[in-house]
Structures are given as C-alpha cells and as structure tokens.
Amino acid sequence: MDWSLECSGCRKVTTPNGLPTVCPDCGSPWLVRYARKVPAAAREALAARPRTMWRYREFLPITNDEEPISLGEGGTPLLLARRLGAAIGVQDLWVKDEAVNPTGSFKARGLAAAITRAVLAGAKRFVLPTAGNAGVAAAAYGARAGASVKVYAPRTTPAPLLGQITAYGADLETIDGHIGDCGKLARAYAADTLAMDLSTLREPYRIEGKKTLGLEIAEQFEWRLPGAIIYPTGGGTGLIGMWKVFGELIDAGWVRGPMPRLFSVQSAGCAPVVTAFERGAETCDPWPDPTTVASGLRVPSPLGGAVMLRALRESGGGAVAVTDADLVASANQLSTLEGVDACPEGGAAVAAARVLAERGRIARNERVVVFNTGAGVLYGRTSSNLLT
Numbered sequence: 135m136d137w138s139l140e141c142s143g144c145r146k147v148t149t150p151n152g153l154p155t156v157c158p159d160c161g162s163p164w165l166v167r168y169a170r171k172v173p174a175a176a177r178e179a180l181a182a183r184p185r186t187m188w189r190y191r192e193f194l195p196i197t198n199d200e201e202p203i204s205l206g207e208g209g210t211p212l213l214l215a216r217r218l219g220a221a222i223g224v225q226d227l228w229v230k231d232e233a234v235n236p237t238g239s240f241k242a243r244g245l246a247a248a249i250t251r252a253v254l255a256g257a258k259r260f261v262l263p264t265a266g267n268a269g270v271a272a273a274a275y276g277a278r279a280g281a282s283v284k285v286y287a288p289r290t291t292p293a294p295l296l297g298q299i300t301a302y303g304a305d306l307e308t309i310d311g312h313i314g315d316c317g318k319l320a321r322a323y324a325a326d327t328l329a330m331d332l333s334t335l336r337e338p339y340r341i342e343g344k345k346t347l348g349l350e351i352a353e354q355f356e357w358r359l360p361g362a363i364i365y366p367t368g369g370g371t372g373l374i375g376m377w378k379v380f381g382e383l384i385d386a387g388w389v390r391g392p393m394p395r396l397f398s399v400q401s402a403g404c405a406p407v408v409t410a411f412e413r414g415a416e417t418c419d420p421w422p423d424p425t426t427v428a429s430g431l432r433v434p435s436p437l438g439g440a441v442m443l444r445a446l447r448e449s450g451g452g453a454v455a456v457t458d459a460d461l462v463a464s465a466n467q468l469s470t471l472e473g474v475d476a477c478p479e480g481g482a483a484v485a486a487a488r489v490l491a492e493r494g495r496i497a498r499n500e501r502v503v504v505f506n507t508g509a510g511v512l513y514g515r516t517s518s519n520l521l522t
Contacts (some may be wrong), residue, residue, distance in 0.1 A: 137195055139164040139338055142441045150195075153255050153330050154338055156437075163335035163438055165378065166195055166342055172386040180353065185209035187243055187346035193382060195251055195342050202250040203279045205236035207243050208346055212354040212503070217471040222488040226501045228360070229468070230351060232508060233475050237274045237298070239267035239508030240347065244371055245332065247343030249275045252330050257281065261323045262332040263316030265368065265429040266295035267508050272332055273302035284323055286316035291429055294514040312424050313368075314434050334369030335438045345375030345382075351503060352380075352389050359391045361500040362451070364486050366479035366507055367398040367407055368433035370442040377445035394503075396451040397495075398442060399486035401426035401458060404434055407442055411453035416440055427458050428478035430507065452495060456485040464488070465510065477513060480506030 139154060140147050143162025148154075154164055172192045183189035187208025188196070196202060211231050219227030232240035245268065249260070261284040262272050269285040276283035283304040287296060288311060299306045309315060317333055324331040334340065352359060359380065365373050377396055383389045398407050404424035410417065418439030424432045436442065446453060456464075458478075465481025468474050476484075483504040490496045 135195075135197070136170045137166050137168045140167045142438075150338070153252055153257055155331065155336055163441065164338040166338050168193075168382075172388075174387060177357075177388050187246070187343065187350075190346055190349045193345070193349060193379060194247065195339055200254060202246065203253060203275055204246055205242065205274060205278060207235050207246050208350065210234050210350065212351060213472065213474070215468075215472045218468060218484065221467065221471060222484065223491040223498060224487055224496065224502050225499050227487065228501070228503045229472065229474055229506055230347065230503055231474055231506045233477070233506055233510070237267070237271045238512050239271065239477075240344065240372060240505070241267040241271035241508075242274075243343040243346055244340035245271040245275045245343070248332055248337055248339040249279055249281070251339045252337070253279045253281065257330045259327065259329040260284070260332050261286075261320045261327075261329040263287070263313050263320045264291070264299075265313050265432055266291045267430060267512070268334070269304065269306070270295055270298040270302070270512075273299045273304035276304065277302045284320075284329060286319045288312055288316065288429075288432075292513045294512045298512065312432055312434060314420075334371055334436070340371050341375045341378065343375075344372040345379035347372055347505075348376035348379040349383070352383055355501075357389045359389050360394050360503050362395045362397060362490075362496050362502045364397045364399055364483045364490070364502065364504045366428070366431060366482045366505060367400055367442065368430045369436050370398075370407070370438045372505070372507075373398060374438055374441050374445055377449060393449050396446055396449040397486060397490060398446055398451075398453040399482045400453070400455050401428050401431045401461065401482065402455045403458060404432050405455040406434060406436065407439060408453040408455040410439065410443055411446055416443060418443070428461055428482055430477075430479045431482065454486040454489050456482055456489065460485040468506065469510065474506055475510045476506050477508040477510045479508065480504070480510075
C-alpha cells in the first residue's frame with residue numbers, strides 16, 4: 135500500500151495494516167495520507183472511465199490490481215437552481231443531488247470505500263449505529279460483499295429507512311434513544327463478536343469515499359472550485375472528506391482558485407458543531423436531549439468534531455443552525471421549485487444558504503453549492519407534513 139494513516143489529533147503515523155479503528159494513543163480518527171504523486175496526465179484519463187466514484191482511484195485507497203465492492207455509486211448530478219437561487223437571494227446556486235446514489239443517499243460513497251478496504255483485509259462481519267441512511271448503505275454493500283451486517287437504529291428512524299435495512303438482509307435492532315446510544319451498543323457488539331465497527335470515523339476509509347463529493351464538484355465545474363459549499367452536518371465525514379481532497383487537488387495542481395469556504399449546517403435542536411464554532415472552542419461538547427426531524431443531523435457528540443472545526447476555520451467558512459420549521463419549508467421549496475426529491479437535511483442546507491446570504495457571508499453573485507444528501511421519499515412523509 136502506498137498510503138499511511140496519520141492521527142488527526144496527536145499526528146501519530148502508522149501503517150494501514152489489518153482493520154484500523156481510532157488512534158490508540160489519543161482516540162482521535164485516522165486520516166489517510168498518500169505517498170503517491172498524482173500526475174497531471176491522470177486528469178485527462180478520466181474521460182475514458184465509467185462515471186462512478188472509482189474513476190478517481192488515484193485519490194482513493196485502492197491499488198491497481200484490486201476491485202472495489204461497488205453498486206455504481208457516485209456520478210451524481212450538479213444542478214443549477216435558478217428559481218431557488220432567486221427566491222433565497224443567491225444568484226449562482228447549485229445543488230449536488232446525492233439522492234440518486236444506489237442506496238438513495240451520499241452514505242453509499244463512504245460505505246462502499248469502507249467495506250471495500252475491510253473485505254480486502256479479511257473482514258466478514260460488520261456492525262454500525264445509524265440514523266437511517268448509513269444503515270441502508272451498510273446493509274446493501276454488506277450484501278454485495280457477502281458479509282453479515284448488524285445495525286442499531288433509534289426507534290424514531292423513519293420506517294422506510296428501517297424497511298430498506300432489513301430488505302438488504304441486515305440484522306436490525308431498534309432502541310429508544312439517539313445514535314450515540316446506538317453507538318455504545320455497536321461498540322459492545324464489536325467487542326463481543328469481533329465484527330468490524332463501521333461507525334462514523336471509527337475507521338479511516340468512509341472519509342475517503344465521501345471525499346469523492348469534492349472530486350466530482352471540481353470536475354463538474356471544469357476544475358474551478360466554487361466559492362462556498364454548504365453541507366448538512368451530523369457525523370461530518372463528507373465535510374472532512376471535501377476539506378481533505380480540496381487540499382490534495384490543489385497540491386496535485388488539478389484545480390484553479392482557492393479552497394471553497396466550507397459551511398456546516400445543523401438543526402437548532404442538535405447543534406454541537408455550531409455552538410463550538412461560535413464559542414471559538416476546539417472540540418464539541420455533547421448536546422443534551424437532541425431533537426430534530428432531520429434524523430441525519432441528530433448526532434449529539436460527533437467523534438470528528440475537532441477535525442470539522444479545523445476544516446471550517448482553515449477554509450474561512452462557518453457554521454449555522456436552522457430551525458426544523460425552516461428546514462422543512464426549505465426542503466419543500468427545493469422540491470417544488472427545482473424538482474429535486476429533497477430530504478430534510480437538504481432543506482437545512484437551503485435554509486442555511488438563505489441565512490448566510492442575509493448575513494452577507496456569501497455574496498449574491500458567488501458560486502455556491504448546497505447538498506441534498508438523500509432521497510426525501512425514504513423519510514416516508516412529504517416535506518409539508520414532517521412536523522406533524
């Protein structure tokens with residue numbers, strides 16, 4: 135392997151042997167660091183490759199003789215949203231629509247990469263906690279790999295998401311509580327059964343799959359980066375992945391312009407990253423009694439909080455909390471004005487774009503990308519009645 139693992143906390147470096155979890159010295163997540171130099175000619179080779187996330191294999195943890203566990207993830211649309219942009223005061227607004235991934239959300243990218251590397255290292259059993267979409271993706275890619283998957287989910291998770299998890303053959307257990315409570319059960323199960331824990335940032339490769347979000351945006355904009363990216367943030371792998379890959383692309387000379395300003399958006403009912411950012415803190419405090427209809431944002435104590443805060447500050451971005459009423463209304467607006475099957479988290483990104491425009495944090499003519507991270511249909515209710 136031509137990569138190593140660097141601790142995001144204490145900067146310890148180690149080899150990626152076996153099934154890595156978190157840094158044994160400080161408990162922080164690992165980040166993949168590549169020794170390979172990506173040549174400029176590799177960018178031209180993309181034209182002949184299939185439009186999946188694996189077209190960027192020079193930036194991914196896979197060697198030339200390895201085949202990924204894949205369902206065709208990636209290659210999602212980047213849509214100019216003229217009517218929505220006019221409504222919220224952002225003239226050059228784009229929507230990256232992750233709902234069209236094989237399992238209906240952006241989680242397909244991270245779980246494809248994580249399960250690929252784990253299976254290549256010999257893993258046959260997996261476990262993870264989920265707010266919904268990650269469990270669906272883990273179940274699907276586990277089935278694709280011929281591996282068993284145990285999923286813990288809050289009982290309040292939308293029924294269609296729970297149905298998808300079991301449809302792919304995973305062993306689903308629902309509990310009273312939030313994803314943090316599910317995480318404790320997943321870690322105990324992993325310890326008892328030696329199943330690999332796929333929890334957010336408890337292995338290093340979900341970030342690598344998620345960073346293909348940034349690679350696709352760069353290619354879709356013909357290698358000129360946007361001014362700002364607004365990202366609905368729960369565990370934060372997508373945010374961290376894009377921050378990481380934009381640095382890699384700049385180092386490789388593949389892109390023009392500075393790194394985009396990254397903005398995290400959370401629900402006012404669960405906003406540990408926003409609170410820490412506003413206080414100038416370096417880490418996130420656990421959020422008591424997390425409550426939001428956007429289940430993917432109901433992450434009260436993100437393991438990667440310190441890395442997210444670093445990404446926001448180093449990129450010159452920020453963090454915004456929006457109410458459930460605003461994110462639901464904005465999801466409905468995204469659907470009715472642009473024909474996008476918006477999830478509540480996608481609505482949160484649109485609501486945050488409006489707030490940032492009103493505050494002057496993004497300019498009216500600036501190129502801005504918001505993320506619709508999953509399919510609204512998987513929540514089982516229309517945006518207009520999510521609050522009922």
